[in-house]
Amino acid sequence: MRLHSIRLTDYRAITDATVDFSSGVTIVEGPNEVGKSSIHQAIAQLREDKDSSRKASVKDTQPVGSDVGPQVELHLSTGDYELRYSKRWIKQPFTELSVLAPVPEQLSGSEAHERFLAILDETVDVDLLDALDVAQGRSLDQASLAEIKALHGALGDAGEEPADHDVFLDRVESEFLRFFTAKGKETGELRRLTEELPGAEAQYRELKDRSADMESLVDRHARATERLTTGRSQLESAVIEREDAEQAVQSVSGLKTELDRALERAGVAQRERQRAEEALDRRRALITEVTAAERAVKTADDTLEKVTTAQREEDSSLAEAQKSLGARQAELATAQDEAKTAAADLARTRARSQVDALRKRLTDIREQERRGAEARATIGSITVTGKDVEKLAGLFTELRIAQNAKTSAAAQIIARRLGDTTVCIDGTDVPKDVAEEFAVTTDLQIHIDSVVDITVRPGQSPAELDRALESARSRLDAELGRLGVTTLDEARERSEVRTDAEAVLAEATSTLRVLIGDDDRDGLDAALSRAEHVAGDSADPSGSVASIDDLEDRVESTTAVVDDATAQVETARTALDRIRADRDEARVAAVRAQSTREQAATTLQNLSTRLSTDREANSDESLDAALTAAAETLTQVEDEAAAARSKYEAADPETLEMRLQNARQLVESKQKQQEKDRQEVDQLSALIDDRAAEGIYDKLKAAEQSLESLRSRLSRLQRQANAIRLLRETVLTHKEEAQRRYVAPFKEAIEKLGRVIFGQGLSVEISENLEIVSRTLHGRTVAFEALSGGTKEQLALIGRLAVATLVDSDSGAPVILDDAFGFSDEQRLAALNVILGNVGRKSQVILLTCQPDRFASIGGAETVSLN
Numbered sequence: 107m108r109l110h111s112i113r114l115t116d117y118r119a120i121t122d123a124t125v126d127f128s129s130g131v132t133i134v135e136g137p138n139e140v141g142k143s144s145i146h147q148a149i150a151q152l153r154e155d156k157d158s159s160r161k162a163s164v165k166d167t168q169p170v171g172s173d174v175g176p177q178v179e180l181h182l183s184t185g186d187y188e189l190r191y192s193k194r195w196i197k198q199p200f201t202e203l204s205v206l207a208p209v210p211e212q213l214s215g216s217e218a219h220e221r222f223l224a225i226l227d228e229t230v231d232v233d234l235l236d237a238l239d240v241a242q243g244r245s246l247d248q249a250s251l252a253e254i255k256a257l258h259g260a261l262g263d264a265g266e267e268p269a270d271h272d273v274f275l276d277r278v279e280s281e282f283l284r285f286f287t288a289k290g291k292e293t294g295e296l297r298r299l300t301e302e303l304p305g306a307e308a309q310y311r312e313l314k315d316r317s318a319d320m321e322s323l324v325d326r327h328a329r330a331t332e333r334l335t336t337g338r339s340q341l342e343s344a345v346i347e348r349e350d351a352e353q354a355v356q357s358v359s360g361l362k363t364e365l366d367r368a369l370e371r372a373g374v375a376q377r378e379r380q381r382a383e384e385a386l387d388r389r390r391a392l393i394t395e396v397t398a399a400e401r402a403v404k405t406a407d408d409t410l411e412k413v414t415t416a417q418r419e420e421d422s423s424l425a426e427a428q429k430s431l432g433a434r435q436a437e438l439a440t441a442q443d444e445a446k447t448a449a450a451d452l453a454r455t456r457a458r459s460q461v462d463a464l465r466k467r468l469t470d471i472r473e474q475e476r477r478g479a480e481a482r483a484t485i486g487s488i489t490v491t492g493k494d495v496e497k498l499a500g501l502f503t504e505l506r507i508a509q510n511a512k513t514s515a516a517a518q519i520i521a522r523r524l525g526d527t528t529v530c531i532d533g534t535d536v537p538k539d540v541a542e543e544f545a546v547t548t549d550l551q552i553h554i555d556s557v558v559d560i561t562v563r564p565g566q567s568p569a570e571l572d573r574a575l576e577s578a579r580s581r582l583d584a585e586l587g588r589l590g591v592t593t594l595d596e597a598r599e600r601s602e603v604r605t606d607a608e609a610v611l612a613e614a615t616s617t618l619r620v621l622i623g624d625d626d627r628d629g630l631d632a633a634l635s636r637a638e639h640v641a642g643d644s645a646d647p648s649g650s651v652a653s654i655d656d657l658e659d660r661v662e663s664t665t666a667v668v669d670d671a672t673a674q675v676e677t678a679r680t681a682l683d684r685i686r687a688d689r690d691e692a693r694v695a696a697v698r699a700q701s702t703r704e705q706a707a708t709t710l711q712n713l714s715t716r717l718s719t720d721r722e723a724n725s726d727e728s729l730d731a732a733l734t735a736a737a738e739t740l741t742q743v744e745d746e747a748a749a750a751r752s753k754y755e756a757a758d759p760e761t762l763e764m765r766l767q768n769a770r771q772l773v774e775s776k777q778k779q780q781e782k783d784r785q786e787v788d789q790l791s792a793l794i795d796d797r798a799a800e801g802i803y804d805k806l807k808a809a810e811q812s813l814e815s816l817r818s819r820l821s822r823l824q825r826q827a828n829a830i831r832l833l834r835e836t837v838l839t840h841k842e843e844a845q846r847r848y849v850a851p852f853k854e855a856i857e858k859l860g861r862v863i864f865g866q867g868l869s870v871e872i873s874e875n876l877e878i879v880s881r882t883l884h885g886r887t888v889a890f891e892a893l894s895g896g897t898k899e900q901l902a903l904i905g906r907l908a909v910a911t912l913v914d915s916d917s918g919a920p921v922i923l924d925d926a927f928g929f930s931d932e933q934r935l936a937a938l939n940v941i942l943g944n945v946g947r948k949s950q951v952i953l954l955t956c957q958p959d960r961f962a963s964i965g966g967a968e969t970v971s972l973n
C-alpha cells in the first residue's frame with residue numbers, strides 16, 4: 107500500500123492544504139497547531155467513520171466558528187488498485203470513490219464506503235496498517251504484532267517454516283466453535299441446553315409450589331380490592347387541589363407581563379444612553395487628535411530648518427575635498443608615466459625570450475581546441491540527450507497506457523464471418539469462422555460487400571480517460587517537437603552521436619587542461635601577441651643597452667614612487683568619500699524632514715476638517731445635552747421596572763408554581779397507583795381463575811419427564827465439548843512451539859537496526875507474541891519496562907520498522923510517525939535518521955514533526971512544509 111497525496115479542506119485549522127507523499131521518506135513539518143496531526147487523524151477517519159457519523163471525534167474536526175463541513179481526499183495505491191477516496195462530514199456530507207486501476211469504477215455513498223473497506227481487506231493486512239501507525243503520544247507502546255498475517259508469511263519465508271497446523275486447526279477450531287466462543291464460553295446447543303436446564307428445574311419447582319400458592323392468591327386479591335377503593339377517594343381530592351392551584355397561578359400571569367414590558371423599556375433607554383456616551387467620547391478623542399497634530403507640525407518646522415542649514419555646510423566641505431583630490435591625482439599620473447616607461451623596457455627584454463616557447467605551446471593548444479570545437483558543434487546541433495531518450499520512452503509508455511485504458515473502457519465489437527460474403531471492419535477483412543475483436547474508440551466502418559455499409563460511433567467515454575489520453579499525447583508531441591525528432595529510434599540515434607561527440611570533447615578538454623595548466627587560455631594568445639609586440643623586430647637590436655637586473659631595479663624604484671603617490675590619492679579620496687557620505691546623509695535628512703512636515707500638515711488639515719464637519723452636524727453642547735436627557739430617561743424607566751418587579755414578587759409566584767407542580771404530580775401519582783391497583787386486582791383474578799382451571803398434577807408430571815430428557819442430552823454434549831477442547835489445546839500447544847521457531851528472523855531484524863543506535867553489543871529477547879521482553883547491552887540485561895523512556899521509544903519504533911523491512915513491499919503498509927523520537931538525544935537521533943533512510947528505500951515512511959531538524963540527515967527524504 108502506498109499513499110500518493112492527501113488534501114484537507116476546512117479540516118480543523120486547515121482551510122485548504124494538499125500534501126504529496128514520496129515512495130520513500132516524506133517529512134511533513136510545520137509549527138504546532140498548523141495541522142500535522144490532522145493529516146494523521148484524517149487518514150484514519152476516512153477508513154473508520156461514515157459521512158453520516160456524528161461522533162464527538164468527527165464533530166471536533168469542524169473549524170471553530172465556521173459553518174462548513176470538514177472534507178478529505180486521499181490518493182493511494184493498494185495491491186493492483188489505484189484509488190481516489192473523498193469524504194465530507196457534518197455539512198452536506200458525501201462519500202466518493204474513484205477506482206482508477208485496474209478497472210475504472212465510480213461509487214458514492216455507503217456503497218463507496220463498503221467498497222473501499224472491501225478493497226483494503228483484499229489487498230492489505232489491516233492489523234499491519236494499524237501496527238505501523240504511531241499516533242502522537244503512543245511512541246512508547248509496542249505494537250501488537252502477533253496477529254499480523256502478512257508478518258507471519260514474511261517470517262515463514264525468512265526463517266524456519268513453522269509446522270503446517272493451520273488447515274487441521276481450522277477444522278478443530280470450527281468444531282470447537284460449535285460448543286464454545288473464541289474466549290472459551292459455551293455457545294450453540296450446549297449453551298442453550300445449559301441455559302434451559304435452570305429454567306426447566308425452576309418450572310418443575312414452580313409447579314410443585316403452585317397448589318400451595320392458591321390460598322395466598324385469594325388473600326392478596328382481597329387486600330388489593332380494598333386499596334383500589336381507597337385510592338379513588340384520594341384521587342378525587344387531588345384533582346380539586348390541582349384546579350385551585352392552576353387558578354392562583356393564572357392570576358399572577360398579568361403581573362409578569364407588566365414586568366417584562368417595563369424591563370424591555372429599560373433596555374431601550376440603556377442603549378440610548380450608551381450611544382450618547384459613545385458619540386461624546388468620539389468628539390473628545392477627535393479634539394485631542396487635532397491638538398496633537400498642531401504640535402507635530404510645529405516640531406516638523408523646527409527640524410526642517412536645522413537639517414537645511416547642516417546640508418549647506420556639508421556642500422561647502424565637499425567642494426574643498428574635490429580640489430585636494432585633483433592635485434594628488436596629477437602627481438600620481440606623472441609617477442605612473444615614469445614607471446610605465448621602465449616597465450616597458452624590462453618587458454621588451456623579457457618578451458624576446460618568451461616568444462618561441464609560447465608559439466610552440468599555442469600550436470598544440472589550437473589543435474585540441476579544433477577537435478573540441480568540432481565535437482561541440484556536433485553536440486550543439488544535437489539537443490537529444492540520454493535523459494531525453496529515457497523521458498521520451500516514458501511518455502510513449504504513458505500514451506500506450508492511456509490508449510489501452512480508453513480502449514478497455516470503450517465498447518467492443520466481436521465479429522465472425524459465417525459465409526463467403528466479404529466483411530470489412532475499419533479496413534480489416536474479417537476471416538471466416540474466426541472471431542475478431544474491435545474497440546470502438548472512434549468512428550468504425552463495417553462494410554459487407556453488396557449488402558450494407560454501417561458506421562459505428564463510440565459513446566461518450568469517461569472524461570477522465572479522455573483527459574488522460576489527450577494529456578499523454580500532448581506531452582509526447584511537445585517533447586518530440588522540443589527535441590526535433592519524429593520517432594523514439596531517431597532520438598536514440600541522435601543521442602548516440604551526441605554521446606560520441608561528448609567523449610571526444612572530454613578528451614580534448616582534458617588535454618587542454620594539461621597544456622594550459624593554471625594559465626588563462628585567452629591570456630596565452632594575448633601573452634604571445636604582447637611578447638611579439640613588446641619584443642619588436644628580433645633582427646633589430648633594442649635601443650636599450652641595460653641588463654634585466656638594471657631594468658628591474660629601475661622598475662622597483664619607479665613603482666615605489668607610484669605607490670607613495672597612490673597612497674596620497676587614496677587618502678584624499680577616502681576623505682572625499684567621507685565628506686560626500688556626510689553630505690548625502692544631510693540631504694536625506696532634509697528630504698525626510700520635508701516629507702515629515704508635509705505629512706504632519708496633511709494630517710492636521712484632515713483632522714481639522716473632520717472636527718469642523720462633526721460640529722456642524724452636532725455641536726459639543728448638543729452632545730452633552732443628549733447624554734443628560736438619555737440618563738434621565740433611563741432613571742425613570744428603571745424606577746418603573748423596579749415598581750413592577752416589587753408588585754410581581756409580592757404575589758409570591760414561585761410558591762404558587764411549586765403548589766401547582768406538586769398538585770399535578772399528586773394527581774399523576776394517584777392515577778398511576780389506581781391503575782397499578784386495578785391491574786393487580788385483574789391479574790390476581792386471572793391467576794386464581796387459571797389455577798382453578800388447569801391440571802397441576804399433569805403439568806408437574808410432564809415437567810419432570812422434560813427435565814430428565816434435558817439432563818441426559820446436556821450430559822452427552824458436555825462429553826463431546828470436553829473432548830474437542832482437549833484436542834484444540836493439544837494442537838495449539840504444537841502451534842506455539844512452531845511459532846517460537848520463526849521468532850528468530852524478527853529478532854535478527856530488530857538487532858540489525860538496533861545496532862546502528864546501541865552498537866554491536868546489542869541483543870534482545872522476543873516473546874512468542876513478538877514483543878520485546880528485554881534488552882541486553884554489553885552483557886547487562888534490563889527488562890523492557892525498566893528501560894528509560896528514550897530507549898523504550900527507540901526499541902518500540904525499531905520493532906515497527908523491522909516489520910516494515912520484513913513484509914513484502916507489495917503487501918506492506920506505510921509507516922506513519924506523528925512527532926516521534928521526542929525522548930531521543932542528538933546522537934541517537936542521528937543514528938535513527940540512518941535507520942529511517944534505509945527503511946525508506948523499501949517502505950514508505952511518513953514523518954509528521956514540528957522539529958524538522960530532528961530528521962535533517964535522512965538520506966533521500968523529501969520535505970513538505972505546512973504554514
